[in-house]
Amino acid sequence: MIRSFLLTSAACAALAAPAAAQNPASGTIAIVNARLEPISGPAIASGTIILRDGKIAALGAGVMAPAGATVIDAKGGVVTPGLIAPSSNLTASEISGVRETRDDGTGTALSAAFDISYSVNPASPMIGLARDGGITASAVTPVLSGVGGGSHEHADDGVVEEMTAGASGSGDPPLFGGQAAFVRLQAGDSDLVEASKLAVTVSLGESGARAAGGSRGASIVLIKSALEDARAFARNRAAFEQGATRDYGLSRLDLQALIPVVQGKTPLLVRVHRASDIRLALKLAAEEKVRIILEGAEEGWVVAAEIARAGFPVILDSQANLPDSFETLGSRLDNAAKLHAAGVTVAINGARDFNNLRQERLNAGLAVANGLPYAAGLASVTLVPAKIWGMDGKIGSLEVGKAADVVLWTGDPLETTTWAEKVFIAGVEQPKDSRQTQLRDRYAAPDNGMPVAYR
Known part of the structure; x- marks a missing residue:
């Protein structure tokens, strides 16, 4: 009798499976009664957005939820694209004060060639914290690091260990931090890297001067020399391999990494702060015919034009x-x-370090409170970072055909009293947990007579 029941159940399941497969709404999510902030166009005061097969299938005021779709009533909440951290060490660093947990910088053996995508840890406990703040993707950018016992902290540079000129034993001091990557933060994915080798980082100002072992002028001269060497290396690779070229200031790997920069294919991410140093960065870009992204620019307003x-x-x-x-x-x-x-494209960071990424939307709100138009504030944490890193064809705005990286907020995402109610990456709702909530749940449970350390 049991065998007959099992056969009957299996037959029913077999009949039901094709019907589910044929249902176009299977796996479809409809968020209704929401204020939609597409970023790429005007806000929709009350509408519906449809997520299907990992992408945005439809959105608008007159869109109806398909039959069979999972319906989420936003109750007037706000739907935006997932937030994007424009420059962070998320997934490549854990504890800023513990060197063994920091893989966001390299030593003196490599500089421009360091590829931070190899440092990405998909199991980083900081990812859940970022997602809880509505962040679904991030550019991961390396910092300049080297030898020495001291450290220098800057809001945008992260921790930069003191450099010693020529510390590697030969050639020029390492001025470049390495190559940036881009990650999307979907839970359960063993490979978060969406793209790598997107930019080469370099520091000017005080950090650049220290790295050069001298002054700001020394760092500029050495950077220009490195770019000149990269051009010469690109023209004479065969001769280099035969030992028939002059000595270069950087290793073969570093020179190779700089070739896309001097060809205009890959930008330099220039960390710079003082107005005069920003002018130096702009002059460097013009003279060397390279593209740059400015990070920091606290005195940018002085040279905005x-x-x-x-x-x-x-x-x-x-x-x-x-x-x-x-x-x-x-x-x-x-x-x-x-x-x-003044017409500058502006992206807003929450802070480089992972613990403060959740401040990103609040920093955008702070900028809006101090004169930045609201639409520009939302774009500064969504579409603008996507454009900077070449990801705007896939994410950064609510558009049909783009990846369904979407956040449902309880209210205005730039307000401090708002939080992310639901976060979707590629149309999949992400778990609402982080290291903090896991610890809370662990130690809130009854001890059952066990010591705290073994719960």
Whole structure:
């Protein structure tokens, strides 16, 4: 009798399976009664967005939920694209003060050739914390690091160990941090890297001067020398392999990594702060015919018109408003607003380090409170970072055909009292857990007579 029941159940399941497969709404999610912020167009006061097969299938005021779809009533909440961290060490670093957990910088053996995509840890406990803040993707950018016992902290540079000129034993000191990557933060994915070798990082100002073992002028000379060497190497690879070229200041691997930069295919991500150093970066880009992205730019407002004419984007922390160093004396809260008004493309960071990525949307709100238009504030944490890193064809805005990286907020995402109610990456709802919530649940449970350490 049991065998007969099992056969009957199996037959019913076999009949039901094709019907489910033929249902176009199978696996479809409809978020209804939501304020939609597409970013690429005007907001929709009340509408529906349909997620199907990992992509956005439809959105609008007159869109109806398909039959069989899972319906989520937003109850007037706001739907935006997933937030994008424009420059962070998420997935490549865990504890800033513990060197063994930091894979966001290299030593003196490599500089430009260091590829941070190999440092990405998909099991990083910080990923859940970022997702809880509505962040679904991030550019992962390396920092300049080397030898020495001291350390220097900067809001945008991260921790930069003191450099010693020529510490590697030969050639020029390593001035480049390495190559950036881009990750999407979907739970359960063993390979988060969406793209790699997207930019080569370099620091100017105080950090660049230290790395060069001298002054700001020394760092510029050495960077220009490295780019010249990369061009010569690209023209004479065969001769280099035969030992028939002059000596170069960087290794073969570093020179190889700089070839796309001097060819204009890959930008330099230039960390810079003082107005005069920003001008040096713009001059370097013009003379060397390379593309750059400016990160930091606390005194960017001083030279906003010049940055706009050059056409380079800026990644900044809108909270930077105090003179925490001699190169940030001109920091002010309306930096983003003034840059935007001048025509500069602005992306806003929450802070480089992983623990403060959730501040990103609040920093955008702070910039809006200090004069940045609201639409530009939302774009600064979604579509603008996507464009900077070449991901705007896939993510960054709510458009039909784009990946369904979507966040449902309880209210205005730039307000402090709002939180992310649901987060979707590629149309899949992400778990609402992080290391913090896991620890809470672990230690809130009854001890059952066991010591705390063994629960």
